[in-house]
Amino acid sequence: MKKNVLIIGAGGVAHVAAHKAAMNNEVLGDLCIASRTLSKCDEIIESIKRKGHIQNPAYKLCSRQIDALDIPATIRLIRETRSEIVINLGNAFINMSVLEACLEAGVAYIDTAIHEEPDKVCETPPWYANYEWKRKDRCAEKGVTAILGAGFDPGVVNAYCALAAKRYFDQIDTIDILDVNAGSHGKYFATNFDPEINFREFIKVWTWIDRKWQEYPTHSVKRIYDFPVVGSCPIYLNGHDELHSLSKNIDANSIRFWMGFGDHYINVFTVLRTLGFLSHLPVTLTTGQEVVPLKLVKALLPDPQTLAPGYTGKTCIGNFVKGWKDGRNREMFIYQVSDHHQCFEEVESQGISYTAGVPPVAAAMLVAQGVWDPKTMVNVEELDPEPFISLLNRMGLPTEVKEIAPGSKDSFNGAVRSLEQELAESTATVTVSAANPMIAFNPRPAATT
Numbered sequence: 057m058k059k060n061v062l063i064i065g066a067g068g069v070a071h072v073a074a075h076k077a078a079m080n081n082e083v084l085g086d087l088c089i090a091s092r093t094l095s096k097c098d099e100i101i102e103s104i105k106r107k108g109h110i111q112n113p114a115y116k117l118c119s120r121q122i123d124a125l126d127i128p129a130t131i132r133l134i135r136e137t138r139s140e141i142v143i144n145l146g147n148a149f150i151n152m153s154v155l156e157a158c159l160e161a162g163v164a165y166i167d168t169a170i171h172e173e174p175d176k177v178c179e180t181p182p183w184y185a186n187y188e189w190k191r192k193d194r195c196a197e198k199g200v201t202a203i204l205g206a207g208f209d210p211g212v213v214n215a216y217c218a219l220a221a222k223r224y225f226d227q228i229d230t231i232d233i234l235d236v237n238a239g240s241h242g243k244y245f246a247t248n249f250d251p252e253i254n255f256r257e258f259i260k261v262w263t264w265i266d267r268k269w270q271e272y273p274t275h276s277v278k279r280i281y282d283f284p285v286v287g288s289c290p291i292y293l294n295g296h297d298e299l300h301s302l303s304k305n306i307d308a309n310s311i312r313f314w315m316g317f318g319d320h321y322i323n324v325f326t327v328l329r330t331l332g333f334l335s336h337l338p339v340t341l342t343t344g345q346e347v348v349p350l351k352l353v354k355a356l357l358p359d360p361q362t363l364a365p366g367y368t369g370k371t372c373i374g375n376f377v378k379g380w381k382d383g384r385n386r387e388m389f390i391y392q393v394s395d396h397h398q399c400f401e402e403v404e405s406q407g408i409s410y411t412a413g414v415p416p417v418a419a420a421m422l423v424a425q426g427v428w429d430p431k432t433m434v435n436v437e438e439l440d441p442e443p444f445i446s447l448l449n450r451m452g453l454p455t456e457v458k459e460i461a462p463g464s465k466d467s468f469n470g471a472v473r474s475l476e477q478e479l480a481e482s483t484a485t486v487t488v489s490a491a492n493p494m495i496a497f498n499p500r501p502a503a504t505t
Contacts, residue, residue: 058085065145066096072413168207210298236316239369367396
């Protein structure tokens with residue numbers, strides 16, 4: 057049964073999602089793209105038409121202007137467009153407003169990240185419990201399907217965890233989610249998605265070790281891993297959205313997230329943070345005007361979507377899982393590799409937006425087909441992973457599964473020792489002041505991506 061779709065947001069991820077939704081409108085029906093800036097929505101529609109990606113021209117493709125924080129206006133738009141599935145791809149500040157509109161309108165809700173409040177950063181974990189999960193009972197009462205975190209990470213990596221538990225392991229010890237971008241955009245400095253959200257993500261490192269939350273200084277725990285296709289890359293222990301549901305829903309002793317950073321990124325991040333430019337709180341200028349430093353930095357950096365035309369190289373994101381099967385130790389790497397140039401050739405986007413934008417459309421298709429339609433709120437790992445992964449294989453995100461000999465050179469040493477040991481052995485000297493919890497780094501030479 058076809059279910060019309062409303063995509064809220066017009067950034068890089070929404071650009072990809074709109075292409076994929078139009079390419080599958082025999083399942084999804086009419087498509088509307090809505091954002092605060094109507095021209096951005098129209099640019100996406102022009103790109104879809106330029107690439108010839110409307111599967112069936114009988115179905116509508118339209119744009120609308122919307123302030124998604126205005127709940128009544130969002131409800132009116134849902135009803136006007138007769139949308140039955142809303143894919144929320146705006147920034148993380150609008151999640152609760154869009155979810156509330158979906159609850160009132162009685163339509164399915166899908167997003168790709170945890171809700172955030174502009175004046176709060178890296179709140180007490182688990183983050184989902186602070187906002188989204190408080191609406192779970194209402195979703196169940198109203199029979200509204202809400203699928204949280206259905207991008208790649210969170211999203212596909214959550215499905216990989218569920219797949220590991222379902223098919224490959226009797227018992228899981230550790231899951232290490234590894235995310236590395238071995239591409240090059242040719243700019244002096246840029247983030248691959250919204251700079252404001254990107255920087256807020258790295259203010260604190262909350263990680264799930266030995267079945268409890270532990271906090272580490274940013275970029276203080278480093279490993280180097282030889283990835284399939286992209287090769288040897290430095291990665292750092294990091295906090296991330298998916299840990300906050302996986303720690304509740306997946307039976308494992310430790311679940312950690314590692315992201316690739318080159319020395320240049322860390323140096324620029326460190327300078328910006330130490331000088332206060334990554335603060336999410338307003339400062340008053342001598343003119344009396346209030347400015348949020350982080351929003352200023354965002355305004356000065358390149359729009360991630362503009363990176364796409366000249367982007368080269370590949371990404372690799374996956375789960376390294378250790379545990380036991382049939383009484384024997386087992387290690388596996390379940391992963392996906394995307395090529396920036398190929399993504400641009402297909403949908404005029406770079407690979408980071410592509411990996412995040414395809415999965416929510418796959419989730420919407422499964423909702424429309426009744427395969428993923430639980431009539432309540434769930435995170436991706438609570439659903440059957442196999443239809444999702446199978447559909448992604450056909451939509452441009454093929455999954456690879458690699459068996460690893462336990463303890464071999466291909467094994468991932470993600471064990472985190474005591475904080476004192478990690479800091480002593482780290483490639484960066486980390487100084488934390490109790491009075492001023494900014495972190496200063498003195499990187500020694502290290503591999504770069």
